[in-house]
Amino acid sequence: MRSYEDLVSEAEVADVDGWGFDWLTGRATEERPPWGFARLLAQRLATVESALDLDTGGGEVVGEAGVLPSRMVVTEAWPPNAARARERLGPRGVEVVDTSIDGPIPLEDNSFQLVSSRHPVRPDWPEIHRVLEPGGHYFAQHVGPASGFELIEHFLGPLPEDVRRGRHPDDEATAAQHAGLTVVDLRTATCRMEFFDIGAVVWTLRKLVWWVPDFSVARYDRELRELDAQMRSGKPFVAHSTRHLVDARR
16 A cells, blocks of 8 residues: 555545546445435436436536436536536536525426435425425435444544434425425435545545535544554445435425
């Protein structure tokens, strides 16, 4: 294995735009939920005339679909990701709408048969209800509670129970129902993650900036070197992601 300094320096300058994780190939793994969200979404996109994908990142998931509806719109709040989505999806006639994280969806009422998202920042259930046509569906894969917390708490220490419960599927289902949606399917999964070198950890924390908001290599030198020593001994660092699949109907 290369030196700690080489691995960290490489990870500090590597591209973290978009929602692709190819940089981690051979350096980290994450088990996938059993339902296959991209495949299921592609099947649904092929059967509707209008669809909206929220927090699309660089358009990676929508881009996997072989057939898109005649009206396909995606939203993204981070400008580098929105630019990537335009490059990827623009040639297929997809409209990319710039948004703000906490603002309303800047689209008209009752206008989409399908609203989707993979890992939305914060689902705004009243807004999702508003833009759906009556009878339309919200179909999404969400990040669940305490996802990746083994790694997060290595840097931040134990977090309070209310933080650990954030994004709980039961709470989200209740919020969806209060907004006027009917949850017709809710599935959960816990998936194993393994990190094999310290560069993978640094790159991940640069990409997922909300995990350790004040992260820098200098600030967390001790914690990083502890992980590096563990992985050099042949023992990967193990964490677990949580996911839930939501299908809700207006």
